[in-house]
Amino acid sequence: MRVPVRIYADDELLRGILQGDALAQLVNVTTLPGIVDFAYGMPDMHEGYGFPVGGVAATLLPDGVVSPGGVGFDINCGVRLLATPLTRQQLGDRHVDLTHEISRSIPAGTGRGGRWVMSDTELHRVLTEGAEYLVRDRGFGLEEDLAHTESHGRLPEADPAAVSRRAQERGAGQLGTIGSGNHFVEIQQVTEVLDPLVAAAFGLTPGQVTVLIHTGSRGLGHQVCTDHVRLFDAKLAHFGITLPDRQLSCAPASSAEGTAYLRAMSAAANYAWANRQLITFHVREVVRRMFPDTAPRPVRVVYDVAHNIAKRETHQGRALCVHRKGATRSFGPGEPELPDEYRDVGQPVFIPGSMGTATWVMVGTRESASRSFASACHGAGRALSRGAAKRAVTGAEVRAALESRGIAVRCPTSSGLAEEAPIAYKDVDRVALVVEKAGLARRVARLEPIGVVKG
Amino acid sequence: MTVNALDHVGEWKVTISGHTLEDVFVAMARIIANAAGRIGDEEPSAWESIEVTARDVPTLLVDWANELLGRSEVTGLAYSELRSALVRPAADGSARVTAQLRGRRVSQWTSPLKAATYHALSLENVGGEWRAEVLFDV
Secondary structure, three states: OOOOOEEOOHHHHHHHHHHOOOHHHOOOOOOOOOOOOOEEEEEEEEEEOOOEEEEEEEEEOOOOOHHHOOOOOOOOOOEEEEEEEHHHHHHHHHHHHHHHHHHHHHHEEEEOOOOOOOHHHHHHHHHHHOOOHHHOOOOOOOOOHOOEHHHHHHOOOOOHHHHHHHHHHHHHOOOOOOOOOOEEEEEEEEEEEOHHHHHHOOOOOOOEEEEEEEOOOOOHHHHHHHHHHHHHHHHHHHHOOOOOHHHOOOEEEEHHHHHHHHHHHHHHHHHHHHHHHHHHHHHHHHHHHHHHHHHHOEEEEEEEOOOOEEEEEEOEEEEEEEEEEEEEEEEOOOOOOHHHHHHHOEEEEEEEEOOOOOOOEEEOOOOHHHHHOEEEEEEOEEEEOOOHHHHHOHHHHHHHHHHHHOOOEEEEOHHHHHHOHHHHEEOOHHHHHHHHHOOEEEEEEEEEEEEEEOO | OOEEOOOOOEEEEEEEOOOHHHHHHHHHHHHHHOEEEEOOOOOOOOEEEEEEEEOOOOHHHHHHHHHHHHHHHHHHHHHHHEEEEEEEEOOOOOOEEEEEEEHHHHHHHHEEEEEEOOOOOOOEEEEEEEEEEEEEEO
């Protein structure tokens, strides 16, 4: 161990964390060359591969390592919250139609499926310019969407030349799609506001209808990670690095290999921001069609945050490569990157639960900078394996339970519903409270689902 | 050959047993094809040649899985039919798999598999039977 580990949890969450290999995996992270301070475990931490899910680690640049396993295969998987001009009362029982129309307009599942099969030129611009390209050149959004997106939806280090042909082929037809697994688009209502001042800054009011988008860089990101884990794994001896887990394979960020990964990862991150931007466009179109009277008041992007990414950031005067694997950036007030209306309160942080449970809107704190490299958790965290969830409940039972509570459900497979059932996840209210008590972010508003489109 | 899924909180772990290395590699291809989603009614595609090399046999199994996942997503095919599969370990420890494969078009993709990982990877001969354990990111 080059540094200690530090885990934020209460007794109950800690018991869950200690049941699997998550702690051992976090200890493995402490062996990364160049790691500083602590390897942090977020309250939703659970067993993954290489890094645990909910793990945060930073290495000292220029020569500290970058590890694709500290980012994951779904590069820049993240969440974007949209605030609609509708109230729950205005929506009434049309939430079923809204869920259905959104599911029709946004392809779910894996593989190809997007309506837009991009030319090489278009794909390269997505990889280079991210959400900017979609907003400024293609008309798929508003200028303010970019200000309300982490890094303005574009990492400048991106280089399409660092992205393999196979990765580009996988990505060409998938922009504007959700994917499978735990990815979703959820229609929600604001049921509780704990911090009215911050909620007002975020433009959230009780009874408002919101839409949460959870997806990432799709097959393109998976391939970028695959390519570079394989390359780094083969080069570890060359760099004189020994690791307890091959899936932690890494390279100095300053090396040719490390630089190439950061360029490819940045391109995949830009693809993910463009993906969520295009889905935003489709949601706006559905709302505009179904509720033409609301057209003068657009669906707003509250914020868009990544939770699988490695970024160059400065903390306590040090240039670091911060890995967030299943963890969300949590900037406090005063950060120059934040849009004007959020700069005095801090960055929005979203902690989704699961289908049928709440999502917490939180706000980043100044304290998080010294406690977790300005990071908070990314969700409730899994408590059961997918197999255990399917043994405990069927997809039909999950659907019936959700619909009995007035939650509309659209999902391509019944087993997918069972795998992502609420019982498979930890208690999101407990997780959000621990995040607040740890000083990583503060609770602002609670959102409850009224419609789920699952990938 | 036998295939079993093991519980893992975050991801998906699978064990494969077979009399030969080729059995294990063919089983891996079928796992990926079966997970792809709903298969259409069209005739199978033409046979394609495939070749993957790696520094050792266990690594080759993961790289083989990832090649099939990527290829399948690009072509839109679930590769469930293989012939002439051959796994050749070399004297220096490296290994190569060659095969011909063909598949059917996937009409609705629902595969949860993102990639195979090297985490806790094993592939060994126990009592004359080859046993592999591979963790997938899902």
